[in-house]
Amino acid sequence: MSGPGGAAGGGPGSGVRVEEVLRGAAPRVLAALVRRFGNFETAEDAVQDALLAAATRWPRQGVPDRPDAWLVRVASRRMTDLLRGAAAARRREETAAARTPPHERVAPAADAAADSAEPGGDDTLTLLLLCCHPALTPPSQVALTLRAVGGLTTAEVARAFLVPEATMAQRISRAKQRIRAAGGRFRMPPEGERDARIRAVLHVLYLVFNEGYTASSGPDLQRGELTGEAIRLARAVHGLLPDDGEVAGLLALMLLTDARRPARTAADGNLVPLAEQDRTRWDRASIAEGTGLITRTLARARLGPYQAQAAIAAVHADAARARDTDWPQIVALYELLERLDPGPVVTLNHAVAVAMARGPRAGLALLGPLEDDVRMAGHHRLHAVRAHLLEMAGDGAGALAEFRAAARLTTSVPEQRYLRGRADRLTAMRQDARHG
Structure with missing residues (x-):
């Protein structure tokens, strides 16, 4: 973009x-x-x-x-x-011009009410809060944030999410209409609503970052323009709210995660999993900044989910080689995260950490309840994680079936190639074993 x-x-x-x-x-x-x-x-x-x-x-x-x-x-x-x-x-x-609604009349250039607005230093946060109005759905919040606060054109936002420009224009227009219908105004929300609205802003920035880091569909694994925009906006919010632990935690999480981006794809564009990445290609400056930020934040702020995730990312970043990863510490942090912000994705990642620390069967046991969770129905990641753990446990047939199921469900071309490649490798190994 x-x-x-x-x-x-x-x-x-x-x-x-x-x-x-x-x-x-x-x-x-x-x-x-x-x-x-x-x-x-x-x-x-x-x-x-x-x-x-x-x-x-x-x-x-x-x-x-x-x-x-x-x-x-x-x-x-x-x-x-x-x-x-x-x-x-x-x-x-x-x-009859008199019927024109007051809020749509052209104001004079020196409108006294305009001069009484909040200081300019709060403008970014105030706009983010307006764009993340609770009357909007998360996709609409994301689109409006990128357009109004990020300064992207409608065409650029549409390209980022692989939808026609006309579709994105309608989504943005409807979002603005809903804000007006809900009484949204350009001002900081009342004190009692502020924390919840700021959390909504952080969630939107988190969604933008995640879409950029692992694109949900399309030919590319990642979209650096979205991760970069999410980090830029998170920096802006951190500058306005330097004492908010979760704002700092989200920025640290983004920096530590994005530091791996250069090593996540091979020269041919194929996905490289975390355990196989060349860690010398990780961005050490981003790691140093993210680690320093989360270390200072954990020492002074009340712990929240973004800080816990940033701490997990920092443990990964601290390992020079995959085999040096402190998996017991990551397990403990995921247990803490499940208490702070329980959800199926947290359980999924917790299962991987447990498998690495205590063996694949222990990790597989944690996946059982997710099979009945409607939020994970049809999600390729559950099948991909189960395939990985079954392969670790020596169940080649089970892993093969799960890799194939995951490949069918994902709409990301690089993930499809990776999952099919794992399935093909298992198939070849099983054929060699039969003929060996």
Whole structure:
């Protein structure tokens, strides 16, 4: 995903520089317009137009000395045009301008109410909270977050999730309409609601990261543009809430996990499992940053699920070789995580850790209850984990059947290739054993 300015080449403005400036400026500019005009739906469209204009002009003309001011000026003009056009259309239809709802009227440039908005330093968090409004479904929260806060175009968001641009445009439009219908406003929620809303933001960033780290479908195993955007936004939230342990834990988890990305695929694009990765290719700077962050956080903050997951990732990162992994410590951390945030995926990962620490049969025993869990019905990972543990236990026939089942269920092409490859290898081994 190139992002605004990503296609620029040559000229006074570097394409990378332009993209970085636009990504950072997007939430601040949108906040300025929403505070001034009070119309999130139209303001978001106007900001996108301004970002696209900058992406076209800045690579040739250079980034302005005050890029935020440039974007606010261009977006405000576009906003005024859009609101006036909408008002004129209503007048033609209704023949009475007085019937125009107050929140859709064009505000004067020096609206006193606009100047009383919250400080700009909170803009990113306020926008994230609005985009993650509880009236929205998680997919809609993700899409709106990437569009409004990430500064991605609708086409870029659509490409990221492998859906047509028209489909994504409808999803984003419906999300904004639902926020307005639910009374969502550009302001921090009441104190009693704030913690729950922040947790929703963290969940959305976690979903964005996971989709980027292991794409749920398509030809690529991972999408670095999504993991990068999730990390960027998590850094922004951590900067605004430096004392929140779970915000720090999520950022640490992302850094420690993303550090493995260079070693997760072979030269031919095939998946390389954790135990077989060349750990010299792991990003040591990200590991150092993530480990330092979670170490400091665990010493001062109340423990939460993201911190526990980050601690598990740190134990993996601490092992120079797969066989050096402290599996008993990881088992203990998963037991803690199951108490903090129980769920089938946690149980699945816990089973793998137990198998590595205590033997495959002990891990398989933990998988039994998941067979009746409707949340895991038809999920390829349950079959893949069972296949791995059955192979460890010496049950080649059982492992072969599970690898094949997992390959049928996943929609990720790299995972399909990997799982079928494991099945083919087991088939060849069984044939050699019969003829040996």
